[in-house]
Amino acid sequence: MSYKLVAIDLDDTLLNDDLEISPANREAIEMAVEQGVVVILSTGRMFCSAQRIAQSLHLNFPLLSYNGALIKNTLDGKVLYSNYLPFSLAKNILEFLEPQGYDLNCYVDDKLYVKEISPRIREYINVANVSAEAVGNLTSFLKTEPIKLLVLDEEKVLDRLAETLKRIYGEKITLAKSKPHYLDIVNKGVSKGIALKQICQSFGFTPQEVIAIGDSYNDLDMIRFAGLGVMMGNARDELKKLADYVAPSNLEDGVAHVLKKFVLE
Structure with missing residues (x-):
């Protein structure tokens, strides 16, 4: 399968316990983007918090924030989708x-x-x-x-x-x-999975062309939506059982491992 989009959670997934992106993870993401893969950051964080991380990775793709309640362009901040609490x-x-x-x-x-x-x-x-x-x-x-x-x-x-x-x-x-x-x-109707579906439709990608990587309960429906749903090694056992694949932990360059194994040529 040729994967065209990778959605990556931030905390305890892409970020290590010092809240940093390892050189290996950074390099793998850069290589995936150079190869034409769309890399989406998918987080419960505020847009402004996640935007700084996306910019540090030179990502020019939609950014999924607030667990999917808000999708904006990384660079210009244009709102692509929103679903606020009444x-x-x-x-x-x-x-x-x-x-x-x-x-x-x-x-x-x-x-x-x-x-x-x-x-x-x-x-x-x-x-x-x-x-x-x-x-x-x-x-x-x-x-x-x-x-x-x-x-x-x-x-x-x-x-x-x-x-x-x-x-x-x-x-x-x-x-x-x-x-x-x-x-x-x-x-109601807000989740990472629903937001990821919106993004995929805008790009014309099928779920089978998507990898989703996460570690927690709010990542579950995103992981179920994706053709390849990945839980990190540091996730709880009950969550790892629900994944298609279990990656090394966020302290072991788990994201880079997934990209090298399934995406990078």
Whole structure:
């Protein structure tokens, strides 16, 4: 099979634990692009955060951000696809969550707003390499539809919260975990898989011509969509069982391994 598009998650997939791209991964991506392969970064991160990484790789392709809620051109920032949380729904969710004291991120127009800079949020800011504006009460602050809400807490707490949110909001929202302690809340119909399908249609590629590489729960539907779905060696065992192929870990140049094995001539 000749693969024409490769979609790659960032954190714990392309990036190592120091949040860097290894020379081997960088070289393999550059070689794939030179060969005519479309390389898409697919992440739960903000567009501005992922854009810097895409630019460092000299990628001039659509960039899939916010778990698929927003697709923009890397270079000019032109919006190709978006699916935001409806304002009234987002407001209602914040009214439910804020009194319970959760650490919350609210993303509006590719900017991050928080109640206050807590230790968890400070860690998030450092990892994502973004800034945040503390605005006090988010429910009062919100005046337009956000791209995404994010709850930061312990994994068991978030698992219980996810069940509660499903019970209250049902199919109005989509929940995704990009890390064990991050719970993303996006609009219904938002996922990396759906966004990747949009990108493939725009290029005229079939799923069979696509490789998707990830490590976490929010990568699952993207990996199921692709002709070759790859989980990293550092992914949880329950996720690796669902992949077509398991790559070496993000500390072992797993992305470069996949590109060399399946893409590079």
